[in-house]
Amino acid sequence: MINEVPIILFVPIVAGILAWVLDVKGVRELIGLAGAVIPVAYLIKVYPTVADGKSITYALTLGSFNMSFTLNTMTWYFAIIGAVLGLTMALGMVSTAKSGYNWLFALMSFTAVLGVFTAQDFVSFFLFWELMTFASFMMVLKYNRHASLKYFILSVIGAYAMLLGIALVYARTGALDFATISQVFAKDAQLTGLSGMGYHATLTFSRTDMILLFTFFLTAFGVKAGAFPLHVWAPDAYSETDQSYTTFFSGVLSKAGVYGIFYVLLMMMGAKLYFSLGTFHGHPLFLYIIAWIGAITVVVASFLAVLQEDLRKLLAYSSVGQVGYILLAIGTGTALGFSGALFHVLSHAIFKGLFWLVTAAVILRTGKTRFEDFGGLAEKMPITFAMGLVAVLSLAGIPPMAGFASKWLIYEAAIQAHMPLVAGAIFLGSALAFAYVVRFLYSLWFGQRPSDLDDVKEAPAPLLVGMGILGILNIVFGIAPGLVVEYINKLFRKPVITGNYYKMITPNGTYNALSVTLVLIAGIVIAGLLYVYGARARKVPVTDTYQSGNPVTEEYNLSIRRNFYRPLAEALDFWLKYSWDRFYERLGQLSEDFADVLRKSVYNGNVQSYSWYLAIVLLILALWGVL
């Protein structure tokens, strides 16, 4: 039976393969774009169904594994985020992708992500998970071997950890589909709860099992989400690829990890984990761990983002940090926190997607990536700049933007959950976010323009369309966060956050986006009146500035392009000495050396040694037989 689900799932990859096989300029773009539009269209088409709480399922059997994919309230939410980002990615790639290769793997990861989001059993989940890793890896491999390998190794470690977890679940329950497994976990959780009260029951999963499972799955999802300390792949991988693709890569792929944590760790085995692992200061221990991982991720990644000298790296670290917010929100363990997390999934996707599209446009037009090479592009690419500004406002959490709405929820959730230090991390993180987006603004758009950027043109139309979509979404969801919140409430089947389209009311707080917007506009109008009242302004070039009386020539570089945040680095010099990245590199180096030693000493080429190996095995057999 063919329904919407397989179409949504498989159209992108088919389109990708077609685009790759044909590989004719013009045709492949059309096919690719079609492959990205169709899922969005179909997802919108099924919205009424899923909004009603019904679900659409597609099942198939592959390798005698029963696989099923479902679009329901939960999965649709993630799927639509993925699909919209995918669409904008495709729009971007029309301009930036130079070969069918990019289309193939970009669209392959599109399919894979949708597969991960809709899968209802561990096999298809794992399958698409691997496919997603692989496709994104191939996108990076083309640009940078080292980065891609780092990404792949960590991802594969994660995936294999997940595989172990899956195998463990399978070994205990004999099932691979989510429904059955959830039931088993739920029942087991009850029993565990009872046994805590002195009632003895045989448990399907022991405490050790749960610790193992938690570790396995957390590793798996943590890698993909880029959680500390498994984040080291992200900055390199996000930056070393087609930047249009990064829209999707950072906007959606990292959400797969979040989705996994949300779905598997929380919804599936949350109760069981809670009973098995116990609590810490009243918080379920496992959530507490997740929250702290999130908090540390936020802080570390944001600090590093501030200190970057490369545009892509900055955004990459920022992505890592933003995903930290989501983890942190999940870790609060309250419905409010989950809502915040889900909302932030959406808003991070749209503002970070927008950021990357802007970056793609800038890099496409200038061919540069380092801050020191940029400057004054606002005049040359005004629309792109405007979109960049929207993204900046949203990321920095300036009120009437989507980014603020979700962040606000996370603040409220974290503080209400009585996780003050974690909440403190958010404050720090958002200040840092402020700092790094300003860096983005200053270095790219303002200041003196290097002369070689004088003939830069505005971004190509498809990219602008893509940016436009995301920009509008940022504003719409910012002013009317209720649109999202209402949907999220459906997920919980109860109103977690009340209010209307414009107003969000949590138990202890309120935020009326519309009134803030209106007041802000009013304020700006008042200020504008003041401005208009004043005398006319005369436009002067950027270089015509106060320089303590020194005349400056055109060639003289007035912008601070390098080491903008040097003082911060100085303040942090103690901490910057340590780097997980270097730690992993060294670990990798060590294992390679180990491999060398092993290889050279085991396979030493002397057949007599080899005979000894045989003799030793015989000896072991003999000892075992005799003793």
Place this chain on the structure above:
Amino acid sequence: MNGQYASLLIAIPLISAFFVPVIKAASKKAVMPFLVLVTAAQTAAAAWVFNEVYTTGKPIIVMAGAWRPPVGINLYIGHFAALFVFIVAAVSFLLSIYNFKTIKIEPIDKYAMLFLLLMLGATGMIATGDIFNLFVFMEITSITAYALTAYNKTGEAAEASMKYMILGGIGSSFFLIGIAIVYGSLGTLNMAQIAQLAGSMNATAAQAGLALLIFGLAVEAELFPLNAWAPDAYQAAPHPVTVMFSAFVVKAGLYAAARLLYIMQSVGSWHSVLKLVVIMATLTVLVAEFSALRQRNVKRMIAYSSISQVGFIALALALGTQAGVDAGVFHMVNHAIVKALLFIAVGYVAVELGGAEMENFRGLGRRMPITAFSITIGSLAVIGIPMFNVFWSKLRIILATVDVGYTWAAALVLIASVVEAVYYLRLLHVIWFEGSGERITESAALGAIMLLLVALVIVIGVYPDYVWNLAQKAGADIFNVAQYIKNVPLMGVGA
């Protein structure tokens, strides 16, 4: 045709091998085409047998000389054997075409004979139902392998061959001791009857016998640390021979080991033996993958990878569960296809560019696109990327392994798999994104072969059900010993 015609599987290669000197006397050029013909015939016969076994669902018992087992030797062409005999034949057929391009060293007629006999040996090992006959076929296989390893007649080749011979010699001697113990205790050599009577053996003797049998086969099956010969032999052997080693020679050894393991399962210390094999298999995977990591010679690298995959298979087979055996068989099939693909492609590169050193692979994507593409698909499949066949079998193996409780083994082999991914991906980067060179015209026939295998990899990857069903049946064939005993028409001698 009645089932006894399955004996053609033995007869065809044998009579053809004997025919080669006659042909050579007539025309030396005819030898290679003759090889194609014979392997095609063998493939046809194997296909017929395969079809027969899988449609009737009953194994074919070939009774030589009309003697019913255990008096006579029987071939037991069950689901597994039918499947693998077909794979052996088909791979050989592809290789017989590959030979044209890769075998330039004289004497080609001898090569052709050995080639056929290697195929024969593997076929026999897989098909036989008699433990001593297994030894004979094992020796046919390994002696042919010794000869073929040294065929290039370079110092390296002779060295590799010599290592193989010494280790193989020790292994086969101890295997024979195992046979002696088993025969001395039971008075029969027929596997089905051994399975029937195994429980009655003296525990100590049975333990030693089983251990020695497995030890002997483990040398052939490349389990660490008995596999030290393997990388050398893989590297030094002519390219088609390497393909054969990896695609089915080692599989025959594995199968034999698994078969013996399971028919002896009523032996008291069976579980400890299984555990031992699991440990060895895990070590095999680990050591081989780490050894491959910094390898500069691609052929050797893939050889290590092949060994590690064999470790995977051995692990699965030694789990002692139906699921494990099924997964192992599935992996055998997949591995045969993938490694055939990889070795064919790498060998072709080595022939065209004068060696399998990593440097020669720089810019291969531009120089030999089809070959490079094949290597790419093969590598990705081995790593376990979804939509390629190995993914499914690896998944099955891990599920089965953890199911039995060997989580540590699963974890270790997965770590090794990470290492595997690293070196394959490095290779891919070298192929596609480094260096460049002028385009080389690729042979159409070889291109077709490689693309055929690529297609298989992808088809199985996308639709694994068919092969998985085959593997399940074949796995049941190995695992279900009671059925095995029932299938063999034992006459009531002594029992």
Place this chain on the structure above:
Amino acid sequence: MNFDVRLVLEVIGMLLYATFMGFIFMGIERKAMARIQRRVGPPIYQPIIDTLKLLGKKESISHGFIYDFGPIFALGASITALLFLPLANFQLFSSNADLIVVAYLLEVPMLGIMLGAMSSGNPYSALGVQRGLLTMVAMQLPYGLAIIAIVQHFGTFKLGEIVALQQVHGWSILVPALLLAMIVFDIVFQAMIGLEPFDIITAPAEISMGPMLEYGGKQAAILFTQHAVQLFAETAFFAILFLGGASNLLELLIKQIAVLFIAIFVASIYPRFTIDQAAKFFWKWPTIIGIIAVLLTV
């Protein structure tokens, strides 16, 4: 939202009052500083005069749209922040936004100033921007902790409720934990209103007023106005959080001036930190005190 004439009038009145008082605060600041330094100092209304003068300038320069938009945006945002505070008996829009929103809104003007400063292309401005942001980064952690302590203590984010609770149970600073929070907040406050030892952002003698450097004429006037509004809002914020809010404007004004004087005294005692010193400082004592405060209120 229904059009509410009374609300509109309140808003307009409050804006005028706040702007005026803000200028006066600025004047007080200069005057008090001068007195402490044994100077005469300008009259208290001097800022108003300054601003009017700037506004009356015949010509001003512009470096582009963003250069002009920055100050406007900043002023707009300051006004917004102000209007969401419950100022004494005037609730204004405060029921529509809570503590977190206001805390954020109070930072938004910074972005406007930065935008304008950056687009001016003057390296001193850029340095000012950098310093401003780093100060913000540095102070945000203790600032956040102080706010968290408040929220945890009162169990609500709504400013109105916080004020109401203080009126019932006494001022925040009477609670030991919140006293600590207040200390932290007060340190941060120095940075918020840009006074020593954290006047790194403008640092007149070093980087010639930093972000404001390029501005003259009406843009400067707007920025002055913005500063006035911001000063008023921030002092009010302080009063609301820790000093029990106010039931009428006079009470509020007294508390605001008290806050202001504390700030002035602190500012006149301590010399300016360098930026990395500031960061290290903020991450040491205020943070530790803040952590103690939040842990006490959990």
Place this chain on the structure above:
Amino acid sequence: MIEISAYYFGAIALIMIGLYAVLVKKNLLKMLVGLSIMETGVNLLLISIGYINGKSAPILSEGIGPKQAVDPIPQALVLTAIVIGVATTAMALSAAIILYEKYGTLNIEEIRRLRG
């Protein structure tokens, strides 16, 4: 201590002597000789399994009925095993010839081009 027949003992001793040669001797040919000795030992072991006290060779000419003969199977097996041994040795020796040609030595520690 275990009871073990002298024939078995002899056979096992031969096998072990062969193994010792393989493990210790540096000369390739000596190792091959060791292998051969092992094979011989195994063959001896195999054939001694078939022996039955007081019975004669399994050639059923006059006076020897089915009850008077020893087990014929091990003998048949050994026949095969011997041939296989010969074949292995022949192969090994020709490989050794090549090795000597190419390396100029039969010292096993110098024949180590393939390693790692």
Place this chain on the structure above:
Amino acid sequence: MVSILKRSLAIITILIIGYWLAVAMSHVPFGQDKMLVGQYYLNHVKDQTGAINAVTAIVVNYRGFDTLGEVTVLFIASTGVGALLWKRKRERTARVPGSVVLTTGTRFLFPFIVLFGAYIFIHGHLTPGGGFPGGATIATGFLLLYMAFTVYEIPHKGFEVTEGLVGMSYVAVGLIGLLIGSYFLYDWIWQTWHVGTVGKLFSGGFIPIIYILIGLKVGTELSGIIDNMLKEGVSGND
């Protein structure tokens, strides 16, 4: 030092392994009747195969597959040796001619050796021996020729073709069985027609035929191996 250590380690190792084997073998009692299938052979060998040498009957008839494999192994050895020692041009390099005694003796003995070999394999089903010993004996004859005469070479081509044809014949005999009796290696001579009387030369079904083939094959193959090993490549080649 290292050598002593290695030696002692080796000795300890083999002692332990040997002990283990001995323990295992001690459970396989020596000299006792452990026959299962063996007894069946002894009971039925005469009427089922027409041979009185049970070993031969087993080797050729009951376990014909083994023997086929065995022949193959030898064939492989000969082919393999041929392949490995192949040179484009090879010559015998013996310098010292055989003494008069040797040459004369060889000339005199060679026919008898061959004859004796032939006798052995023809009577395989009656007396100890058979194709393999017979063939080996014949090969000894050729070895003698090689030792006696510095220039002697076997007729390679003929030998190789014979080797092949004989092998094919063996398989063909098996295949005829498949056609006639519908079993591979079916003893169509004895089982279908019961040719000959037990205990006489003309008996034993296809055993004599196969042994003749094997004898020829082994003879030629071993001679071939001898030939290959004795010759060396002429310099300048490969």
